[in-house]
Amino acid sequence: MGSYWAFSQGEREAVYRAILARRDIRHFRPDPIPEEVLKRLYQAFHAAPSVGLTKPWAVVEIRERGTKEEVFALHQRARSQERALFQGKAQRVYDRLRLEGLLEAPLHLAVFQRPVPRSLGHQTMPETLTYSVVLAVGNLWIAARAEGIGVGWVSILDPEAVERLLGAPPGYRLVAYLCLGYPRAWPEEPLLKRAGWRHEEPLLRYRERFP
Amino acid sequence: MGSYWAFSQGEREAVYRAILARRDIRHFRPDPIPEEVLKRLYQAFHAAPSVGLTKPWAVVEIRERGTKEEVFALHQRARSQERALFQGKAQRVYDRLRLEGLLEAPLHLAVFQRPVPRSLGHQTMPETLTYSVVLAVGNLWIAARAEGIGVGWVSILDPEAVERLLGAPPGYRLVAYLCLGYPRAWPEEPLLKRAGWRHEEPLLRYRERFP
Numbered sequence: 001m002g003s004y005w006a007f008s009q010g011e012r013e014a015v016y017r018a019i020l021a022r023r024d025i026r027h028f029r030p031d032p033i034p035e036e037v038l039k040r041l042y043q044a045f046h047a048a049p050s051v052g053l054t055k056p057w058a059v060v061e062i063r064e065r066g067t068k069e070e071v072f073a074l075h076q077r078a079r080s081q082e083r084a085l086f087q088g089k090a091q092r093v094y095d096r097l098r099l100e101g102l103l104e105a106p107l108h109l110a111v112f113q114r115p116v117p118r119s120l121g122h123q124t125m126p127e128t129l130t131y132s133v134v135l136a137v138g139n140l141w142i143a144a145r146a147e148g149i150g151v152g153w154v155s156i157l158d159p160e161a162v163e164r165l166l167g168a169p170p171g172y173r174l175v176a177y178l179c180l181g182y183p184r185a186w187p188e189e190p191l192l193k194r195a196g197w198r199h200e201e202p203l204l205r206y207r208e209r210f211p
Numbered sequence: 212m213g214s215y216w217a218f219s220q221g222e223r224e225a226v227y228r229a230i231l232a233r234r235d236i237r238h239f240r241p242d243p244i245p246e247e248v249l250k251r252l253y254q255a256f257h258a259a260p261s262v263g264l265t266k267p268w269a270v271v272e273i274r275e276r277g278t279k280e281e282v283f284a285l286h287q288r289a290r291s292q293e294r295a296l297f298q299g300k301a302q303r304v305y306d307r308l309r310l311e312g313l314l315e316a317p318l319h320l321a322v323f324q325r326p327v328p329r330s331l332g333h334q335t336m337p338e339t340l341t342y343s344v345v346l347a348v349g350n351l352w353i354a355a356r357a358e359g360i361g362v363g364w365v366s367i368l369d370p371e372a373v374e375r376l377l378g379a380p381p382g383y384r385l386v387a388y389l390c391l392g393y394p395r396a397w398p399e400e401p402l403l404k405r406a407g408w409r410h411e412e413p414l415l416r417y418r419e420r421f422p
Contacts, residue, residue, distance in 0.1 A: 004232060007225065011228070014218065015225055015357035016251065016255060016354060017215065017218075019255045019258055020254070020258050021216060042414055042416070043231070048349070051364075051366055052408070052409065053401055053404060053408060053411070055414075057415070059415065059416050060417045060419070061417070061419070062419055064419055081334065082334045085329065094331060097331070120403075120408070123367070124289045124366070124368055125366045125370055128364075128366045131341075131342075131345045131387070134346060135346075135352075138346045138349035141260070142230065142353060143226060143227060146222065148217065153339075156331070156335060157335055159335070159336055166420050167420045167421040186216045192263065197331070198263065201266065203253055203256070203257045203270070204325065205253070206269070207271075207272050207274075208272070208273060208274065210380055
């Protein structure tokens with residue numbers, strides 16, 4: 001065992017496994033997420049690094065079938081628009097892809113950036129406020145993997161339509177729309193890779209300057 | 212022990228600890244990061260979820276003193292501009308804050324978003340390409356915690372000045388500038404909290420709709 005601040009080899013491997021075995025899940029079992037588990041996920045979320053310690057986030061939890069169906073309709077509209085951008089084989093692959101699990105997932109989280117008082121660190125790069133919200137999503141995603149809970153990020157959505165649907169106050173901006181639930185399975189590979197959508201490239205890594 | 216896909220309680224706790232004991236580090240020891248450790252960190256980075264599996268990132272590693280000093284000068288300029296926005300007690304607190312460890316850290320990583328071919332999922336929310344890069348940084352940050360390595364995100368920088376300095380090709384955009392190294396200590400609390408810069412608020416969490 002490591003101490004609180006030091007990690008044993010087994011603990012370090014568990015952390016890497018949560019990172020490497022994380023998937024974007026699109027097939028969910030209906031079982032709800034227990035509130036005590038959800039609280040732990042939020043603890044991870046809220047512990048994310050945020051610029052100037054602003055924690056510029058807010059979350060709307062969606063459990064009602066009616067709301068899920070409204071979001072699903074928004075997704076269908078965005079998907080059919082995106083589909084038209086692809087032709088031939090790419091479009092056929094696109095048509096076969098499962099790109100969300102909105103109607104199955106027991107819980108949706110709509111993650112917003114909210115207005116915060118000026119703090120330090122976000123004058124030259126104001127986008128770091130938004131990035132802080134993304135880091136919180138990343139924390140939750142990794143914690144969820146360790147809890148056996150799947151997360152799927154649905155980006156094929158008109159964010160302003162979601163903001164209107166959920167009654168977002170002025171200045172609140174949708175950053176991420178997530179489906180959460182116990183997955184039907186953990187895919188060994190990312191679904192897009194398995195479907196032949198894209199092949200992975202090695203990391204681009206340069207020394208001292210761009211070549 | 213859990214299987215590859217399932218986590219034992221001890222493994223789950225290790226994952227939460229990596230998330231909760233992660234800090235933004237600004238005091239580094241000079242010891243270099245071994246290449247095999249850096250490779251593991253990159254494995255975590257490259258395993259991040261990315262929209263359409265685009266992996267739209269590229270990294271420049273900076274180890275030379277001269278480059279570090281040039282980046283430090285850019286930071287000093289941005290810091291003095293930001294300082295002028297605060298008055299009275301806030302400015303006195305600001306002046307005492309350590310906001311980077313650029314000259315101490317053995318390694319800097321300048322993390323860029325790079326142009327990628329069109330893929331799926333980023334038509335309605337093109338910003339998800341940038342968010343993918345942020346998620347990769349979050350992965351690396353958590354893996355680094357488990358390795359005993361500190362990461363400090365320096366956001367008080369003019370990103371275009373950094374892009375010019377490092378010779379970024381057209382379409383490459385700085386997302387994060389990171390300092391990496393073994394920390395002098397792991398602060399029990401975030402440094403900004405300890406300095407009294409901000410007090411933490413509870414997570415804003417709503418049900419079904421904004422109130």
